[in-house]
Amino acid sequence: MEKIIKLLDAHPGLSLEDMATMLGVSAEEIAKTLDRMRKEKIYMGEKAIINWDLVGEGNHVCAFIDVQVQPKLGKGFDEVANTMSQIPDVECCYLMSGGYDISIKMKGKSFQEIALFVARKLSAIEGVISTTTHFVLKRYKDDGVIMDTPEKDDRGNISL
Amino acid sequence: MIQYDSLLNQNLLHIKPSGIRKFFDLAEKMDDVISLGVGEPDFLTPWHxxxxxxxxxxxxxxxxxxxxxxxxxxxxxxxxxxxxxxxxxxxxxxxxxxxxxxxxxxxxxxxxxxxxxxxxxxxxxxxxxxxxxxxxxxxxxxxxxxxxxxxxxxxxxxxxxxxxxxxxxxxxxxxxxxxxxxxxxxxxxxxxxxxxxxxxxxxxxxxxxxxxxxxxxxxxxxxxxxxxxxxxxxxxxxxxxxxxxxxxxxxxxxxxxxxxxxxxxxxxxxxxxxxxxxxxxxxxxxQEDTEKMKAEYDFRRRYIVKAFNDIGLHCFNPEGAFYCFPSIRSTGLSSDEFCERLLKEKKVAVVPGTAFGASGEGYIRVSYCYSVEHIKTAIGRIKEFLGELKNES
Known part of the structure; x- marks a missing residue:
């Protein structure tokens, strides 16, 4: 399983046959392991990395929101965090160490849309004490991919 | 006029420039080539x-x-x-x-x-x-x-x-x-x-x-x-x-x-x-960087060897470095002809086996220091080339 995870992490979107070739095992074995990983919720799917800065249309705005929360007796932060995770525009929701409790990454069509959402919806969730919103101004690297990668291979075409 | 040939080191002078120099020059001048020709890693030196x-x-x-x-x-x-x-x-x-x-x-x-x-x-x-x-x-x-x-x-x-x-x-x-x-x-x-x-x-x-x-x-x-x-x-x-x-x-x-x-x-x-x-x-x-790069090369190695065998170019199973060395004998072309035509007709650059000595005739050297996507595209084009060669005969 460890090898499959490494391969998935480095090369998402491969066919079962390609994965089998690259790991030197049978496609059936890969399928079985992936199935098990899905059932155990280890493998949760794959997602495209898009440079939204270049998409333009629709202004894909992104913000990180630090949220301070009053934990609930017996439930800690889980209840609030689960509620927040249900919101479709919340892309990521993490419990954090440090100066605040929950970190949210959210997307929206405009700064205003996100700001209003935070003010009207997020802050109103029971247990939320405060929020601090940081807007993303420019994406340099997303999910391990540097956005401004050179188009041309500077190694040339042939060397011995 | 100076006769440079008589002034230069005769041992050096008599070393023949590689016959495939022209091919290399041609490959380097083309800028829309899908290359599998380089002998160096695609990874940058680790940041630290x-x-x-x-x-x-x-x-x-x-x-x-x-x-x-x-x-x-x-x-x-x-x-x-x-x-x-x-x-x-x-x-x-x-x-x-x-x-x-x-x-x-x-x-x-x-x-x-x-x-x-x-x-x-x-x-x-x-x-x-x-x-x-x-x-x-x-x-x-x-x-x-x-x-x-x-x-x-x-x-x-x-x-x-x-x-x-x-x-x-x-x-x-x-x-x-x-x-x-x-x-x-x-x-x-x-x-x-x-x-x-x-x-x-x-x-x-x-x-x-x-x-x-x-x-x-x-x-x-x-x-x-x-x-x-x-x-x-x-x-x-x-x-x-x-x-x-x-x-x-x-x-x-x-x-x-x-x-x-x-x-x-x-x-x-x-x-x-x-x-x-x-x-x-x-x-x-x-050490960890080396291990990571090696694991990635290994993925690609298995992929590319199978891909060549699948398209009908028998490929020796390499166990080291980051090259594979498929045989192109089945095409009836010499290594030089194969590489030159592949470059001109499909814009894919690989190195003729003869660049590494006369005994490399019948083979091409293919580097897998490229992303899997890049390798896939190149192999796709080589497959097309092989298909067109078959139609010729």
Whole structure:
């Protein structure tokens, strides 16, 4: 399983046959392991990395929101965090160490849309004490991919 | 008008420029080529290595180092080769830091070759050995390796190539271009032949860190009775993706390293200082990077070998380096024709096997230092090319 995870992490979107070739095992074995990983919720799917800065249309705005929360007796932060995770525009929701409790990454069509959402919806969730919103101004690297990668291979075409 | 030909070194003058130079020039001039032609990693040098090197510039470490290289670097090299390859060399007298592995090869050949000496050079192999031997007035003796022997040299063939004039054997494994490796039992057989002689070995182990399928590199110099007759060449280019830093090292018996150092001192002075500091960081903290790159190469290796076999070009299973060496005999074209037509008709660049010696005829060298997507596109085009070739006949 460890090898499959490494391969998935480095090369998402491969066919079962390609994965089998690259790991030197049978496609059936890969399928079985992936199935098990899905059932155990280890493998949760794959997602495209898009440079939204270049998409333009629709202004894909992104913000990180630090949220301070009053934990609930017996439930800690889980209840609030689960509620927040249900919101479709919340892309990521993490419990954090440090100066605040929950970190949210959210997307929206405009700064205003996100700001209003935070003010009207997020802050109103029971247990939320405060929020601090940081807007993303420019994406340099997303999910391990540097956005401004050179188009041309500077190694040339042939060397011995 | 000056007759330059009479003024130049005649040994150098008589070395023929490679016949495939034209092909290379053509490939380099085309800018929309999908290439599988380069012999260097696609990974950048790991960040922490770059960072350490920059730090040394910031504090002004910009002077020459000792001729043989920074003592701290030689000490790290000595530790690294002990841990990884069970090689024991005294960092004060048996380690020389060179400008790439290539300089080490050049120094060794120049240090040992007298006019008329024969140097055995396995083929196909990297291109630099023969010309350097010839410039020194030595005679390169090709030792052809074949696919039926997994491109390994055999003790029997080696014995047959040895004459009273044999000075040294070049041992280029893991091999560029075939990806062949030599395992312990095979090395033992070769060592048994050499132990009875005064023949030196230069073991070019630049791809030592890149062996696959659970096999680890064995250095001939780790076998009994061999250190005294071996010089090992290794470096940072492939192991740590540091090609442009131009840094390598030679390990060997003090009397040989001393002479190589003398030559290095006159010609080079010392290897680039910043690169040497970067190399210390690489050896201390770069093992994980090497492992990651190796795992990625292994994914691609399995993929590309199967892909070539699937499209009908039989491909030897490489166990080292980052090349595969498929046969193109089934197409009826020569290696040069195949590569030139593939480049012109499908804009895919690969290297003709003949670039690595006449025995590379019938093969192409394909590098998998490219993303899987890139490799897929290139293979797709090669498949189209093969289809069109079939329709012609």
């Amino acid at each position: 290595i770059r960072q350490e090197a920059v730090k040394t510039l910031d504090v002004g470490k910009t002077r020459y180092t000792a001729n043989a290289g920074l003592l701290a670097l030689r000490r790290e090299i000595s530790k690294y080769i002990e841990n990884n390859y069970h090689l024991h060399y005294d960092y004060e007298s048996e380690v020389l830091v060179t400008v790439g592995g290539s300089e080490g090869i050049d120094l060794f050949i120049r240090a040992v070759t007298n006019a008329g000496d024969e140097i055995i050079v396995p083929e196909p192999s990297f291109v630099c050995y023969n010309p350097i031997v010839s410039i020194c007035g030595g005679i390169p003796v090709p030792l052809v390796t074949k696919e039926e022997n997994n491109f390994k040299i055999t003790a029997q063939a080696l014995k047959a190539a040895i004459t009273p004039k044999t000075k040294a054997l070049i041992l280029p494994y893991p091999n560029n271009p075939t990806g062949a490796i030599l395992e312990r039992a095979e090395l033992e057989e070769i060592a048994a032949v050499l132990r009875e002689s005064d023949i030196l070995v230069i073991s070019d182990e630049i791809y030592a860190s890149l062996t696959y399928g659970g096999k680890t590199h064995v250095s001939i110099a780790s076998l009994e009775g061999m250190p005294e007759r071996c010089v090992v060449i290794n470096g940072f280019s492939k192991t740590f993706s540091m090609t442009g830093w131009r840094l390598g090292y030679a390990l060997g018996p003090k009397p040989i390293i001393e002479q190589m150092t003398k030559l290095h001192q006159f010609a080079i002075m010392s290897a680039p200082t910043t690169s040497q500091f970067g190399a210390i960081e690489a050896l201390k903290n770069g």
